Amino acid sequence: MASIQAIFQYPSSSTTLSIPSYISAKPTITCLSFSSSSFSISSSLSSSSITDRAEIRIGLPSKGRMASETLELLKDCQLSVRQVNPRQYVAEIPQLSNLEVWFQRPKDIVRKLLSGDLDLGIMGLDTLSEFGQGDEDLILVHDALDYGDCHLSIAIPKYGIFENINSLRELAQMPQWTKEKPLRVATSFNYLGPKFMKEKGFEHVTFSTADGALEAAPAMGIADAIVDLVSSGTTLRENNLKEIEGGIILESQAVLVASKKSLIQREGVLDTTHEILERLEAHLRAVGQFTVTANMRGGSAEEVADRILSQPSLSGLQGPTVSPVFCKRDGKVTSDYYAIVICVPKRALYKSVQQLRAIGGSGVLISPLTYIFDEETPRWRDILLTLGL
Template identity: 80%
Template structure:
């Protein structure tokens, strides 16, 4: 039997789509109508992902994580084009059939789970907290090398905690009972309790807060906190300390995807592959420089032997050596060989000194943008996870 619905009720269910800055397309309205017909109350709309063909990429909308994410993508020649900074939708010209959606990090994870996003970049702490072990979430790249922090348990330096320096010692304190549990305030209500249960703390109560957690013990409303820590300065300034065994997890920015989308939505796997390749190649090149120099020698092999005897000149797989041709007395001769190697930027001066010591001259140095391997290891791992 056909189900009827009130279009006005539909607009009440979807107030965020009534803005004149967001044009409606007929297929989009039809899809909304079908969803509203399936659930006139609107209660199940979140559980019914829209049918669509475009791939959706979720990025953090604000803060340092957002800035560093856009910077990384730009360095990978994947600049995000946002026509209007007030809009939440953008694109990446190099990737067709892709929409970029700016969202809060926790909403990126939630919408990956619901199917409203296909891929995203967030902190691993956010994936752990809001993903809650959901097997549909796949971490495609686990180390994007920014947003580094740790989720850690911290206790006061004073009072009954003065001589407590480990989670084991904390668990052995006789103060914690069913009537008087250890009180912890945190914004991580999933991974926090899970961690302490695994550590053997049975008598614990949790309260939730989003900011200024460091003040809670001094105010007497909590005994300890579980919060993100970067340098630890804020903890020290509030007379708190981390303890041995108290790190819940280490976090940094990660590239994450929906397993269902990778397996079923057209184009998601291919776009994920290209983004992953660019990320891996760029991050592999970060901190490396190309060094080109001329070196006098009798043969390429003889020059190679001199270079490989120097510990910092081996490059990625060994030096590339080619003859330098010049004309002398009307004849083409080879007196020099050009060598090309990659060296870490932090050891550049040492490498230049070693080149000079074995006859290198005319040294040129240039930055690297990409280092593509024969195959991306994380791509092979992803295909294995997907059973492909």
């Protein structure tokens, strides 16, 4: 059964809610207890100085689907995590010397990045936003690791007074919400939830933190609405809840984060971060891409290239690679054929092969790509700019 732990309320003459943007300073929330007396809860997360430890530490999720998908991604990047004892919370990545892997709860990864106990970490953007609260010491190294997709959203019942409410605006304008009887929202996101509702102009709202399945809170009479993570939406539908237009607070997926202090002050962290980022980007860019190789008769490389570029699916990443294919005929080396190499996304693979054959391509070979390394990643340039390097 869900239990109420705390109530966050606004507005009131004795209750204030200061919620800045994600990038600004951290908020101070004055809360209302079950009695009329008030007390304060500070959400500030103080960062201690960087300790003198020599090893570099990265925090990874310890349990659940995100944990397994994180390990799988690192393995695909040739960064397999070696854990001698599955009961231990520390491991290593042999390819990265002086790096310790620490398995932690995602929210604890954020907190330990801020305290200086970790240098790098992987978690969902929702967790980073909720517990990091825009702290400038948290540097977003990679914002789209392509797993852990979900969104933080407000949901209301499909029945009763909410039956014909289909948008956030309609919810805010319901006459039922007054100072004496505010809209009650159950959530575990006690920073993002109030911040969103405040920005959207809700005047009479209380927020409660409930243990257990939030989806049950409206049916139990504990809350009128919930703010929770949604993946497929199946759980909401099975509990007669619905999302509403304008009610999505945050789109989230797995991200890689670094401590700014560690990047600047701790030896080796910047280089290790660069290598991890390059491996991640090279792998993620290659996902779903295929190398297509074929032979094509032509009078010159330019003529063959012109034929290829006349087909919209054959341009590749930066254009086709065209090379002469040499053979010996009547004692002389000739090059009547040219080898074509292009990179094609999986969704356009068959169409590309058809177009290639239509303009004279033969002997078509297809192989999946593992990595695509750029000259330099824009994300790395952005990090150096942020650090002033």
